[in-house]
Amino acid sequence: MLPRFLRCYNQGMLVERIKTKLTELSIELPIPTPPVGSYVPWKRSGNTIWVSGMVPMSEGKLRCTGLVDSEVSVEDAQECAKLCAINALAWLNVATDGFEGVSGVLRLNGFIASALGFTDQPKVLNGASDFLVGVFGEAGKHTRNAVGAAALPLNAPVIIDFVFEVE
Amino acid sequence: MLPRFLRCYNQGMLVERIKTKLTELSIELPIPTPPVGSYVPWKRSGNTIWVSGMVPMSEGKLRCTGLVDSEVSVEDAQECAKLCAINALAWLNVATDGFEGVSGVLRLNGFIASALGFTDQPKVLNGASDFLVGVFGEAGKHTRNAVGAAALPLNAPVIIDFVFEVE
Amino acid sequence: MLPRFLRCYNQGMLVERIKTKLTELSIELPIPTPPVGSYVPWKRSGNTIWVSGMVPMSEGKLRCTGLVDSEVSVEDAQECAKLCAINALAWLNVATDGFEGVSGVLRLNGFIASALGFTDQPKVLNGASDFLVGVFGEAGKHTRNAVGAAALPLNAPVIIDFVFEVE
Numbered sequence: 001m002l003p004r005f006l007r008c009y010n011q012g013m014l015v016e017r018i019k020t021k022l023t024e025l026s027i028e029l030p031i032p033t034p035p036v037g038s039y040v041p042w043k044r045s046g047n048t049i050w051v052s053g054m055v056p057m058s059e060g061k062l063r064c065t066g067l068v069d070s071e072v073s074v075e076d077a078q079e080c081a082k083l084c085a086i087n088a089l090a091w092l093n094v095a096t097d098g099f100e101g102v103s104g105v106l107r108l109n110g111f112i113a114s115a116l117g118f119t120d121q122p123k124v125l126n127g128a129s130d131f132l133v134g135v136f137g138e139a140g141k142h143t144r145n146a147v148g149a150a151a152l153p154l155n156a157p158v159i160i161d162f163v164f165e166v167e
Numbered sequence: 168m169l170p171r172f173l174r175c176y177n178q179g180m181l182v183e184r185i186k187t188k189l190t191e192l193s194i195e196l197p198i199p200t201p202p203v204g205s206y207v208p209w210k211r212s213g214n215t216i217w218v219s220g221m222v223p224m225s226e227g228k229l230r231c232t233g234l235v236d237s238e239v240s241v242e243d244a245q246e247c248a249k250l251c252a253i254n255a256l257a258w259l260n261v262a263t264d265g266f267e268g269v270s271g272v273l274r275l276n277g278f279i280a281s282a283l284g285f286t287d288q289p290k291v292l293n294g295a296s297d298f299l300v301g302v303f304g305e306a307g308k309h310t311r312n313a314v315g316a317a318a319l320p321l322n323a324p325v326i327i328d329f330v331f332e333v334e
Numbered sequence: 335m336l337p338r339f340l341r342c343y344n345q346g347m348l349v350e351r352i353k354t355k356l357t358e359l360s361i362e363l364p365i366p367t368p369p370v371g372s373y374v375p376w377k378r379s380g381n382t383i384w385v386s387g388m389v390p391m392s393e394g395k396l397r398c399t400g401l402v403d404s405e406v407s408v409e410d411a412q413e414c415a416k417l418c419a420i421n422a423l424a425w426l427n428v429a430t431d432g433f434e435g436v437s438g439v440l441r442l443n444g445f446i447a448s449a450l451g452f453t454d455q456p457k458v459l460n461g462a463s464d465f466l467v468g469v470f471g472e473a474g475k476h477t478r479n480a481v482g483a484a485a486l487p488l489n490a491p492v493i494i495d496f497v498f499e500v501e
Binding site: 048109117142144 | 374376443447493
């Protein structure tokens, strides 16, 4: 492991990178609305921050609804996956007060509402994965699983949960 | 982080709360039967206890079977989700010898056997989430994901896996 | 917790056991091909190594494709699950340079592409669970969840993601 001052330096660079990249991509992180109920959007445990399943909500409504391949195109579903990742970053921003201490992305579990016979779930999830690596660089590379779901909350085409790493 | 004596005090309060609430709700935790085979119902890793997927088993049989919406009502499915959480607590009780050291709930992954077009998975999972927060209070608030499954083990309408936090 | 020299001794024994068992079973771990894209096959976080969803790929192609029960038999699906576990071990081997420091298996999340009405997902996942316990012994016992999926990447019958423990 790197000595502490180098880790701090690296972490500061990562915060800068995340903020710069979001600006370059003209992405303004939304101020997210906490879920109503008994669950929370994020929780820290040791050096990890776990984020609840995110749907492609934008300005209070879903970007698309329905099964991918029959009702939603792969391209639209990729945009939806990216939107799930943006919503996760919005919570990570809140959780860490501006990405302080964030050191990387550990895991994505992506569920894709799939029409019968649709098997391109990884392609859809790339919408989130590519976005996160674009923003974080190497530190954004993560493990993941991509699975076809029979149906998803609110008829969303994609739901993704996340685990981020913090120092 | 709180100083150690305050954490111990808080943790003792939480154990008391869990036991009192279970009594108030007239819930006697079952003595669970270990799964036959190569997997285990729980495993500790650092400050987390991971619990395997729990189905709504009660006194040796499933409370309901079938797809939610067509064969099982949302209300019954919520009761099933609660039963999954009770079974998870039964294992947590065994794992920690009476909730010693337990400090909170970190994650629920809930899979709901969903009839075509059913999109109220979060409502079903609330049966487990609300129960856990009722028992644990604030410490029970958790991250989660709710996903529709094509089919589940033993034709259960709900299966939930859990991650708990310990000191 | 055991004193450090005993833990080292135990860990050394486990490495020996894993290698011996793989030889006995005539399993030569493949040299795995890194995924193309923004995700990685494994990532270490503290004392855990997270492995991405593995499909039953062998020598560059899937061992079976299709839904379990209608297109793939339970027996073939069990072999596929075992192959997912072999592929995960291949990555764990790379990640730890020959299983150095590996101390156990923590979690399997198994998704089974399920024909309508198929409810024997746990039986399929046993193909992976039994194999891991055969190789690791007691340290291989893990928590898990088994869920039916509507469809899976590349039309695979099984996809499994893994969390391993390291010292």
